[in-house]
Amino acid sequence: MGDTIVAVATAWAPAAIGVVRLSGPEALSILSAFWKGKPLRPRVAQLGEVRDKAGQLLDQVIVTYFPAPHSYTGEDVIEISCHGSPYILRRVVELCIERGARLARPGEFSLRAYLNRKISLDQAEAIADLIQAQSAAAHRLALSQLTGSYYEKVRRFRSQLVELLALLELELDFSEEDVEFASREQLRSLLESLNSEIVRLLSSFKMGQAIRQGIPIAIVGRPNAGKSTLLNALLSEERAIVSDIPGTTRDTVEERLFLGGYDLRLIDTAGLRETPADPIEAEGIRRTREKVKQAFLILYVFDAAHESIDEAQKHAHALLGSDKLPPILWIANKIDLLSEGTRDSSPDVLMISAKNRAGLESLSSAIIEKLNAMGADAETMISHTRHYESFIRAHESVKNALNLLRAGGGTELLAEELRLAQAAIGEITGEITSDEILGHIFSRFCIGK
Ligand SMILES: Nc1nc2c(ncn2[C@@H]2O[C@H](COP(=O)(O)OP(=O)(O)OP(=O)(O)O)[C@@H](O)[C@H]2O)c(=O)[nH]1
Ligand SMILES: [Mg+2]
Structure with a gap:
């Protein structure tokens, strides 16, 4: 991070327009070296020219400037809409690189959006899915994960676990006094409904994956x-x-x-x-x-x-x-x-x-x-192995917690299981993650996204 990245955000083929995207602290100064037009105003599309070092006109373009933090990546972002000639696009990228930008890796814009907390990890995956969706069903699943029912369900599971855990932790703080803040009966019924929802979601995985892959x-x-x-x-x-x-x-x-x-x-x-x-x-x-x-x-x-x-x-x-x-x-x-x-x-x-x-x-x-x-028309489905594996672990912990409750187990052990379940779901949204997982997820993206 810290450097300014550049990439062509549209397809590499002759088209009416093609977009070059810059993101990072130097975006504005890099652009100003070859931009001939009025000073840029935030979020306003402005017509101007791109001229090379020798002052030769390369193209007439429309530039939009999104200052940090109100941009896709959370950094200063500039989008240059050129005529969609692969030659022009390549030349504009070269001009940016000559001024100190670096060519972005696949998915690097979205990775920055995630690292700057503009999107969560499951949303980043959903964006990649949305771009790749070729059928109505795959499109529906991607949207559900981006902002829809799947997105909400994952967050609801997590907040329910957080609430239960908070009650148990309060109880642990007052353990000397032998009080029960969380009614065991209520706890059991909440965990049971969570359990059955997770089971239902787990059973959607095979179909969810097939919808993405055919x-x-x-x-x-x-x-x-x-x-x-x-x-x-x-x-x-x-x-x-x-x-x-x-x-x-x-x-x-x-x-x-x-x-x-x-x-x-x-x-x-x-x-x-x-x-x-x-x-x-x-x-x-x-x-x-x-x-x-x-x-x-x-x-x-x-x-x-x-x-x-x-x-x-x-x-x-x-x-x-x-x-x-x-x-x-x-x-x-x-x-x-x-x-x-x-x-x-x-x-x-x-x-x-x-x-x-x-x-x-x-x-x-x-x-x-x-x-x-067979459930292929459902909206809330698991479609990624990574999510499936996290849900399997969350399910294990919820089951263990239920068994502990039935056996009258101690608050300490119960809290530990809920903590594990919460962590497993936190991996889905990306609150808890490793570089290896990030590398794997973002390598699926196209360059420029
Ligand atoms: N009359 C008639 N003939 C058909 C029909 N469908 C297929 N056939 C004929 O049945 C024969 C076998 O058709 P294929 O489609 O090659 O059969 P297949 O099931 O793929 O056979 P294999 O590849 O050997 O397992 C061909 O001569 C087809 O023209 C049909 O609806 N009506
Ligand atoms: Mg045949």
């Missing part, structure tokens, strides 16, 4: 059922090879699909059968089983011209087992080959013709409905 959904079924045809139909693109030879798909094929505000990782797999034709197909089937384990949802496709739903389900369970399977959507394909009367319609089965792109809308709605039923 929710894996596997298309599974016997060879020739039409899985690859379905993948192509959903993507509206001839992505996977389709043929009437069973065992066409050897390796898994994965593509992103944005559907209903979710970022999905749609995985086409090798058809499952008991007796693979060769070792390559056997390896393909092994990979299918792997993908099934990782998937959040299975689209099980069967050929309705050859199998009834009952037969298909029996086969599926024989091939996949029924242990710990993700939820399954049953999809009867090739209904174009069936005459009206023979369609075995059941409310649990989606009837489609992948080849004719029939029934895809109902299938898409069913996928979204299933994900929502």
Whole structure:
């Protein structure tokens, strides 16, 4: 800290405008060396020129000056909006460096914002998420962590723990007098509700993480059922090879699909059968089983011209087992080959013709409905491993505290557990942290943020 950093804050590609950002005590004096315009007034966009050392005009720019502490980083910040030419942007950055600025590291502006207490650590992570969010769901989670329900929940947990702890500590101060400031009954009920809220939050982690990274959904079924045809139909693109030879798909094929505000990782797999034709197909089937384990949802496709739903389900369970399977959507394909009367319609089965792109809308709605039923539409979710690990520790301590209460344990031990829980949650917001953690978090950022 202490030095002045500079970076291009927008993307490196020709665009209408591009922004160079300076932050630090020398920001104003660095700018004034090449700025030709009226003296800068705080938080006013001002038109002027950038001229190089020889006095040559480089660009007409708009400059905004945010004096400390009312800026993103809490330091003096200057934003120079240039024409978005990568050449101009590079030259402006060079001019700043010639005058003593240093090129910022990834996330360094946000790191300074955190160190100057403009944002908390979980908010800094949320800003990185917001920039990277590609789906409505990921955007919603990032906002929830930035200023919304997740942000508030974490702070409420912490303040509840602080309050309880204060009562217990008061009791310890007066320990000679054998008084109970905190009613044990009240304490227990508060801790129990805290406990169940943490348990609920912990269970959201897998989905929260998948929403940020893409929710894996596997298309599974016997060879020739039409899985690859379905993948192509959903993507509206001839992505996977389709043929009437069973065992066409050897390796898994994965593509992103944005559907209903979710970022999905749609995985086409090798058809499952008991007796693979060769070792390559056997390896393909092994990979299918792997993908099934990782998937959040299975689209099980069967050929309705050859199998009834009952037969298909029996086969599926024989091939996949029924242990710990993700939820399954049953999809009867090739209904174009069936005459009206023979369609075995059941409310649990989606009837489609992948080849004719029939029934895809109902299938898409069913996928979204299933994900929502799994809690994917919740707003308050844990989406970072770092938070998850802290919550696990907070949970351990809350559980220990409850056990102590039930066993009539001493105030001292109880207070210690609450202190640990409070510290674990303090790590999430960044009140307690190490340089190693900071380095890891801010390296995820882009340069200029
Ligand atoms: N009539 C009809 N044929 C279909 C339909 N969907 C797929 N097919 C045909 O079924 C055959 C197999 O399709 P694929 O999509 O390659 O089947 P797959 O399940 O990926 O098969 P593997 O990769 O071998 O496991 C191809 O000849 C497709 O044209 C459909 O809805 N109707
Ligand atoms: Mg295939």
